[in-house]
Amino acid sequence: MISIEHLTKSFSKFIALDDISLKFERGQAISLLGPNGSGKTTLIKSILGLVIPEKGKIEIDGKEIRSSWEYRSQIGYMPQIGRYPENMTVGQVIGMLKEIRRDCKKLDEELIAGLGIPGFLNKTMKSLSGGTRQKVSACLAFLFSPDILILDEPTAGLDPLSSELLKDKIAKERENGKLILITSHVLSDLDGITSDIVYLQDSKLMFYKSVDELKMSTGEQKLNKVIATIMQNQLPKHSNN
């Protein structure tokens, strides 16, 4: 569904993505992992067309995304930091997005109800806590039932109940055959919802493997143990270079 070929991007002298090639299909839930500054957000933003890559190309359903914008109707995006115009109310933000996406017939308002958004529709964005704003972002990502969901640190800042609710929703959408891309540092949150792992380090792709494969090769069952084992095995090799 998404195919990325030889993607390279640098910001002045710093290389953010170095020759990344990946292929994602429907029904996959991919976790993008890696230390801070390893290029996860840049990769996500390249897919969204917010960052313009220097080399390489990104195709969605066989069409190159360069300079087109229509393809974004298939994508739901939940940003890491949700900042909204201060004096807008929650209702206005949701109304605005609905008006922009008049093309979308199939609204998915399950999360709006589940996360209790109707309770503060009239509150302004500046009066909301970080977690509540995060809930609004989550609702907006799922609202237009997109085929591709891109979630940047979705559970950071959410209370355990909402976090569970969001995870259930992610698992459900995956079963519906959607492609889900998640970055998160809370590995335990990703347990059970991810099918594959993309690991970036120093702007390079270290590996792209399915969770089952990784569990087999490391002999661990928990995702955080799996990743810890891999990192330990890789670190010495890395420092030798």
Added chain:
Amino acid sequence: MKTIVKYVMLDLVKNKTIIVYAIILGLLSVSVLSMDSNSSKGILSLLNITLLFVPIIGILFSTIYFFNSIEFTELLLAQPIKRKTMLLAQYIAVAAALCIAYVLGVGIPIAIFYSGLAAFTLLISGLFLTLIFSALALLIFVLFKDKTKGIGAAIIVALFFTLLFDGLLLSFIYSFSEYPIDKPLLGLISLNPVDLGRILVLLQLDVAVMMGYSGALFKKFMGSATGSIYTVICMIFWIIFPIIMSARIFRKKDL
């Protein structure tokens, strides 16, 4: 585009800075206009207030607003929206909100105390300056990645046009006073939107003494009708050029 403009305006009309700006302009206008019995003197004082406040507040407010809404811009650009549409919608909303504040603060007092061509031109000139300096703010927003640097640039641009430019012009006149520099001077004045705004109003006032060098030049060379048309054309150019440039640069900007 209409949707974005509408909702951003809804946010801006509740913005405290905009409200305070309108109130301060209103207070200044009322106090100035009720003090002077001479109508053209009142208009001149208001002109000076406009030329001082509108560029600085316009460019600073717009720059800060554009930088503050960068995350929201990202969120909207993740929707099927063209970058150009997004940028233009934001510009229109911010410029319109500032224009409304100016009309409320200056336009209403003028309408109550005087009417007439000069008062109307003052209003037009203030609105032009608002549109120009928010367009310059847009250009600053697309050129700089960092908010602090952007605000610094906005202050420098505003100070350059309101203070520094006239100083440079004076030293130019002084050092070339032996030569016929009237025509090059006219060209140079077109490079400063604040001067253009001043001349547009001065051409409508019959106070030759207060016109200063640049105003006298304009009147001498073009008469008030041609002079006004020329300044308006220059000011329209000052709005359109930064917007086109911004749209071009924004197409390739990394967010």
